Amino acid sequence: QVQLVQSGTEVRKIGASVKVSCRASGYTLTAHFIHWMRLARGQGLEWMGWINPGRGGTSFAENFQGRIMLTTDASSSVVYLELRGLTLDDTAVYFCARDRAPLQPSFDPWGQGTLVIVSS
Amino acid sequence: QSALTQPASVSGSPGQSITITCSGASSDIGHSNFVSWYQHHPGKAPKLILFEVSNRPSGIPDRFSGSKSVNTASLTISGLQAEDEADYYCSSYTTISALYVVFGGGTKVTVL
Numbered sequence: 001q002v003q004l005v006q007s008g009t010e011v012r013k014i015g016a017s018v019k020v021s022c023r024a025s026g027y028t029l030t031a032h033f034i035h036w037m038r039l040a041r042g043q044g045l046e047w048m049g050w051i052n053p054g055r056g057g058t059s060f061a062e063n064f065q066g067r068i069m070l071t072t073d074a075s076s077s078v079v080y081l082e083l084r085g086l087t088l089d090d091t092a093v094y095f096c097a098r099d100r101a102p103l104q105p106s107f108d109p110w111g112q113g114t115l116v117i118v119s120s
Numbered sequence: 121q122s123a124l125t126q127p128a129s130v131s132g133s134p135g136q137s138i139t140i141t142c143s144g145a146s147s148d149i150g151h152s153n154f155v156s157w158y159q160h161h162p163g164k165a166p167k168l169i170l171f172e173v174s175n176r177p178s179g180i181p182d183r184f185s186g187s188k189s190v191n192t193a194s195l196t197i198s199g200l201q202a203e204d205e206a207d208y209y210c211s212s213y214t215t216i217s218a219l220y221v222v223f224g225g226g227t228k229v230t231v232l
Contacts, residue, residue, distance in 0.1 A: 004165075037223075044122035044225035045158075045166075045209050062218030100171055105213040105221045106156040108168035108177060 002026040004034075004096050004111035011117045017084040020114045022096035024077045030054035033099045034079045035107055036070065040092035050099075051079060086118045123148065123222035124210055131230040132200045140227045142193040142210030148222055150191040154213035157186060157195045160226075161206045169208075170195065197229070205231045 007021040022034065036048040049060035051070035058070045069082040079096060094114045097107035125143040132138040142149070142157075149155055157170040168177055173193065174186040183198045193212070197204055210224040 035220075044124075044126075045211070045223035047211075047219065047221045047223065050220065059220065061220075095166065097166075100168065100177070104171070105154045106168055106171035106211070107158075108171075110165040110167070112165045113163075 002098065002109055004098065004109055006094075006096060006111040006114045009115045009117070011119065012086050014087060014118060014120055016086050016118075017082060018086060018116050019080055019082045020094050020096075020116070022079045022081070022111050024079070024098070027098075029072070029074055029077045029079075032102060034070075034072075035097050035099065036081050036094065037097065037107075038092040038094045039113075040089070043092075045095075048081070048094075053079060083116075086116075088118050088120070090116065091118045092116060122225040123214070123219075124212060124224035126208075126210060126224035126227045128225070129228045129230065131232055132197075133232045134200055134202065136200050137196060137198045138200060138229065140195045140197075140208055140210075140229070142195070142212075142224050144191050144193070144212055144222070146191060147216055148191075148212040148214040149188065149193050151215050152213055153188065154221075155186070155188055155193045156211045157184075157193075158209045158211065159204075159206050160209065166209070200231055202231050205229055 035050045053072040067084040071080045097110040100106045100108040158166040160166040170186040173188045
């Protein structure tokens with residue numbers, strides 16, 4: 001079945017960078033966009049950006065412009081999120097998700113989430 | 121501050137029906153039918169339960185239904201069951217160019 005499996009918990013200091021992976025299985029990676037969202041304690045979900053694994057194109061939410069990078073290793077069916085210049089406000093669970101159908105703004109399935117803790 | 125407004129919590133007894141509202145604007149919910157709902161049991165992957173306002177993915181029971189009026193979408197859970205206790209998030213496509221989708225702040229559903 002279609003599945004997204006993410007890497008484990010990360011702990012970083014303020015100002016550092018973090019790279020989270022999302023391994024896809026059960027479908028052709030290049031056929032669907034992968035989106036990234038995050039969920040901070042006491043907050044709602046926040047859409048961060050998408051990558052087209054087939055062509056490498058990306059789009060990011062304005063809040064993350066300049067410090068986010070999304071990349072793909074198609075040979076391993078893995079998508080990566082890198083976030084730089086971490087602040088305490090970046091402490092959250094980060095999720096990858098596949099678009100339900102090409103260019104449709106709903107997401108299915110989701111990865112299990114990766115907790116990123118930023119400390120001083 | 122989330123772009124879409126949901127009640128923080130809703131509760132009901134087993135077998136009852138509950139409705140969660142999701143209020144937005146003409147730039148998101150009011151713009152198109154690209155409204156989705158997600159169920160999230162903390163510690164697990166969120167699950168898509170409705171897309172395009174009222175469509176259920178395969179495997180989602182028909183106890184879950186959705187509707188939309190102008191700038192407000194609603195999720196109704198009929199015949200509430202213990203396993204429905206979770207957080208629920210609405211989302212919508214947005215015409216704001218710096219974004220793609222916006223989410224609600226989430227609603228905690230408690231089964232009494």
